Amino acid sequence: MANEWLMTTTSPDETRRFGVCLGGVLQAGDVVLLGGPLGAGKTHFAQGIAQGLGVEEPVTSPTFTLVAEYEGRLPLIHMDLYRLYDEPTAEVVTLHPAALAQIGFDDYLDGSGVVLIEWARGVESDLDDYLSVDIAHGLQAVDDDIRATTRELRVRAEGAAARQRLQEWMDAWA
Ligand SMILES: Nc1ncnc2c1ncn2[C@@H]1O[C@H](COP(=O)(O)OP(=O)(O)O)[C@@H](O)[C@H]1O
Numbered sequence: 580m581a582n583e584w585l586m587t588t589t590s591p592d593e594t595r596r597f598g599v600c601l602g603g604v605l606q607a608g609d610v611v612l613l614g615g616p617l618g619a620g621k622t623h624f625a626q627g628i629a630q631g632l633g634v635e636e637p638v639t640s641p642t643f644t645l646v647a648e649y650e651g652r653l654p655l656i657h658m659d660l661y662r663l664y665d666e667p668t669a670e671v672v673t674l675h676p677a678a679l680a681q682i683g684f685d686d687y688l689d690g691s692g693v694v695l696i697e698w699a700r701g702v703e704s705d706l707d708d709y710l711s712v713d714i715a716h717g718l719q720a721v722d723d724d725i726r727a728t729t730r731e732l733r734v735r736a737e738g739a740a741a742r743q744r745l746q747e748w749m750d751a752w753a
């Protein structure tokens with residue numbers, strides 16, 4: 580079973596639809612880590628996941644609230660841990676357990692919903708089963724106009740449930 584998938588999208592809408600497709604196969608207890616610089620398309624992708632999960636409320640990045648919870652076919656818990664780091668873009672980051680405890684991090688991972696985490700580098704080593712999606716600006720296109728709407732999405736599955744979900748996502752997208 581594949582544990583990695585490289586996908587190129589050429590429009591914001593395609594990135595969103597790629598998320599919708601994932602949202603359609605996600606199950607309770609699934610964890611998705613979402614990475615990439617500002618303007619990469621994380622919010623578009625997250626909105627797609629929410630749509631695929633049947634969430635009707637508008638989804639934004641919970642940069643200030645840290646955690647937002649939505650009701651869909653399953654609960655969607657959307658976290659943005661950016662503000663919990665001293666230096667979010669440092670090569671090695673540490674996230675203090677007390678800061679995580681304060682937002683009730685562990686409780687959200689009790690398996691009752693889908694957990695989507697932005698800026699997850701500081702918790703990755705504590706998780707044993709997750710999909711990670713890293714979005715980068717397209718590098719291949721030479722033309723600036725094309726580069727502006729090309730994104731490379733690198734999907735990685737860690738753990739058996741995530742590998743299974745990756746397969747289902749690939750099948751659903753095909
Ligand atoms: N292929 C693409 N996928 C997603 N966004 C794209 C793409 N091409 C251009 N964009 C633009 O990039 C920006 C992505 O914004 P957003 O989803 O808020 O990113 P982030 O949450 O990572 O900061 C939007 O202005 C969108 O129109």
Ligand SMILES: [Mg+2]
Pocket residue numbers: 621622640
């Ligand atoms: Mg965003």
